[in-house]
Ligand code: ADP
């Protein structure tokens with residue numbers, strides 16, 4: 001057996017293991033729960049728990065945990081030993097069905113946006129049997145949803161699962177119109193994860209990296225990414241060793257890590273898995289992020305997952321490839337015969353409507369202090385949502401909108417619903433890297449998410465908005481069949497595309513003209529998180545989430561609060577770190593350098609009174625002027641920051657951060673960076689970009 005097939009999934013309680021380890025009746029019952037959503041009774045759960053425990057112990061596990069995704073976005077776990085003391089002073093290893101199905105973490109410290117007052121800070125975790133349990137670091141991890149006792153979701157997974165129920169229901173209604181029987185419909189995700197690797201030694205010397213995950217100061221390196229030699233370049237040995245260990249660990253956990261390569265920026269890399277069901281794909285992405293951080297330390301490296309660790313070179317994103325599948329069929333695949341083509345056009349139109357109607361929510365779903373540095377920075381799509389269809393599909397949509405006949409490059413006339421869509425749509429090689437939402441042959445690639453984000457929010461919104469499009473279509477087609485249905489469907493598509501054509505943009509999203517054109521089209525442009533968040537609590541959003549039982553109004557409002565608070569807290573940490581570094585590291589270094597220069601001047605003057613010291617004096621003047629600029633910028637930031645933390649209203653505070661505090665942080669940074677290239681290397685207190693980006 002090959003290395004991969006030997007280790008792949010060896011630490012996962014997957015379908016294969018279940019079949020091997022469970023009595024056949026239990027296995028069948030569990031499959032009905034996993035595949036058809038049937039409830040699980042306690043008797044079955046007890047049998048599953050026992051088998052799972054025996055298996056986990058063989059894999060070296062001593063503890064179990066309910067593994068969940070609180071609103072912080074990262075995963076949480078509390079480990080409980082498989083331990084049950086007996087009256088005679090010994091202990092047995094036990095794990096019951098009840099412990100498998102439900103857990104009670106002490107939830108009072110997780111953010112809830114005011115959903116639970118602390119006195120009733122009780123939440124429980126519930127097993128999500130659609131995502132496999134696994135053993136990681138001697139702990140059996142059970143993927144779970146996290147809810148309050150009053151039923152509100154306190155995590156990222158629950159609304160995602162609810163949105164998948166909504167899509168399943170509405171897409172089935174649409175497929176029924178096409179004469180198809182009921183089937184399990186899921187959305188799929190393939191998350192391409194970008195990250196940086198730097199040396200532990202440099203990292204430890206930079207308080208900004210340690211506390212905020214990004215460099216708050218730093219002059220651009222002499223060499224950036226202009227030679228384009230790093231992208232797909234040979235992978236350095238240390239990094240290669242790291243990647244090999246990472247692949248092995250992920251494969252054991254059943255994460256289908258497939259592609260690894262160097263990215264555009266120096267020290268930047270990417271890992272892409274093979275796609276799976278959205279909820280499992282997101283679990284796998286979170287595991288991948290965790291393993292990356294952990295394993296980097298085995299190689300003297302640190303894995304940075306911040307969206308913009310370094311100014312002036314590319315930041316890191318997490319492209320969210322997304323499609324809808326019904327069994328083996330991908331509903332975003334153009335298909336091969338007229339009916340499949342029509343079905344594809346119905347789903348395509350649904351996506352276009354969903355993205356146009358809920359563009360602000362999609363933008364909101366990826367808003368974070370970190371991602372604000374990336375969106376619109378000429379390396380990532382702008383903060384404006386638009387859809388790229390490519391030439392071929394774009395031309396078909398144009399033809400539908402203008403009611404013209406479409407003739408493809410292969411001269412296949414397409415009278416919709418009769419002729420066949422051009423075949424080469426499928427290997428659409430037409431790539432537009434500047435589009436935030438691009439059709440890539442049989443899936444859409446949402447490119448706005450940042451590297452650090454939990455993709456649940458974006459996918460919850462995408463799925464719910466899509467469910468709404470499909471519902472409207474199914475409602476409009478109610479009772480129609482045969483030719484009448486086909487004609488009505490084509491008319492519906494044309495009409496809907498006309499309404500939403502403003503969201504389609506095939507041009508260059510990085511150009512200066514696009515924001516102007518986008519404004520003319522009435523598309524939203526929310527450059528910062530503070531601008532992007534308020535749409536979450538618009539009536540339109542609350543109605544959408546309510547209609548499909550994805551989030552109640554209370555849940556929406558609490559999530560909005562959590563996001564606002566997180567943004568404000570992060571900016572508070574960044575401002576404090578900046579001030580601390582300037583006061584304790586940079587100013588003393590600059591002053592000491594100035595004193596050295598002054599001493600040199602005096603010594604030369606004493607030894608050689610006639611010497612021309614213009615250049616030395618000029619340098620001293622630059623440093624003295626630079627110090628003044630730093631002091632002034634520090635003062636201004638300090639005043640603004642202290643005033644900011646006093647603002648009680650979180651949205652007001654976020655606005656102040658985005659539009660007042662951040663520009664002052666930028667000025668302080670510029671003042672320090674200007675000194676970095678004047679002050680002698682021996683005096684500079686932190687490793688520079690040149691060292692960090694090119695040495696490891
Ligand atoms: P591209 O060339 O567009 O980057 P790849 O085949 O390399 O395409 O895929 C990029 C990512 O998209 C991978 O993670 C892949 O698994 C994922 N992907 C492919 N098909 C789908 C799909 N139907 N649904 C979700 N993700 C998909």
Ligand code: MG
Pocket residue numbers: 192319445
């Ligand atoms: Mg890609």
